[in-house]
Amino acid sequence: MRRRPSKGVVLKPEINVRKKANPELSGSDRELAIHNRIADVFLTVGDEEMYEKVLDIVLEALESRHGVFGYIDPEGSLVCPSMTREIFAQCRMSEADTVFPADSWSGIWGESLTTKRTILSNSSGKVPEGHIPITRCVFVPIVDREELIGLLAVANRDTDYGDADRNLMEAIAGRIGPILHARLARDIKEQERQSTEAALHRVLGEKDALLKEVHHRVKNNMAVILSMIGLQSEGFVHQETADGMNKIAGRIRAMALAHDQLYQSKDFQRVDLGAYAQRLSDALFQTCSQQAGMVALETRISDAAVTIDVAIPCGLILNELISNSLEHGFPGEKKGEIVVALEICEDGLYELAVMDNGVGSTLDAGGDRGVGLGLHLVELLAKQLGGELEMRWDHGADVRVRFPPENQ
């Protein structure tokens, strides 16, 4: 069967016509030149081609046709990125597979690896079926600080390998050891970093999914609570009781809207207070459609982001004040305007204000503006925000809460 050569072909059929490597250089100079070339490859060539390039240099120096340069991976398997498919043609592995687990090590190369000793042979050895014949070979384990970290091998030179070849191979392997070790250590660190990063991403994704789930549950629960209030209210014959229930429903709606706004933030950290105030004002005007027809809404809202702990009291304050204005500020189809404002003051405090040009003080108007549970809630919530409350009822309502954006 004809086999396609893979990317990392190391078959060098032209080896004999190649010029001998600088024959005028003395043995140690020649060795130094080889070391320098290998060191250069290690420094400049990326992982994909490095093994192949180093092997090329070794094959040239040893005038050999075939060879292997591989490393031991963290699992203890021999990995040969530079090996050609011609060499292990009859592989038990798939096309891309050049990984040999320790328990599959056999033959001369297996012996060299397990004993961590050089093996030189000038006689044809037994090879697996389909494997290219090995006539002569030198297998040198690459060892760093007593630890086996790789394998360097050449094979099938036209002449016998001798002690000089063995010494040269061992010298090369000895030089490669520390650099290969550093490279492998770097790869392991990089892999660890990548897997840590992947794990972090996974955990973050899980956190997001969990938070989404929780917020969804909160919203659903509020919807169920509102439905129960709605159903219960159907039985009330007294207007006062029904109104009370409506007020409670309104407050829960305001809270639900804050959660909705938080959900829109994507990171679940901050609520866009401006957008929330706008939506809440619009929703309240929509519910009180009777008054809303006569009363205009004006919003003057700055961009501000706050935590849900700040957003909910703000929402409840707005809910009370806007409802109060709509319900009591404009009796008898009186026309007018309600202004909702959110401002960031120069001292860094936020100011939330609801103003209207409706009826004035409670005493003048004879109404119940400025008293009641709603305004008591506003007082409490302002305190909760660590803020200052200012209420004026001279010409309509003018209620302001100034509070620090970061409560605590």
Next chain:
Amino acid sequence: MTGPKILVVEDEFIVAFELKGALEGMGYTVCGMVSSGEDAIECAERERPDCVLMDVSLRGEMDGIEAARHIRGRFGTRSAFLSGFPVEEMMRRVADVRPIGIFVKPLEYGELEQTLGTFFLSGASEID
């Protein structure tokens, strides 16, 4: 009752029950109340509602948008959607099935009444 028939698909039964009362108060007939996409398709086939009020997140494999797509494809019936959180990705999918409206829970009934009223009055319910 003779008002247009509405199928309610909502997996919170209390919410569904209150919704039924509200819809009947508006003069509609609630022809079915189911809590899964699969049941919704089956009920739509049997009852042939004039529109479906569909919660987006449902129990079971199929979500509300998927169920609405099936119902529209098979019976031509359009849906109005209810959602706790109308996020962008969901809105894109909803847009594909020509929704009558999208309502954020907790529901504002005034808004719902207005949208449904417009839908039936305009005759849009007949076209699809």
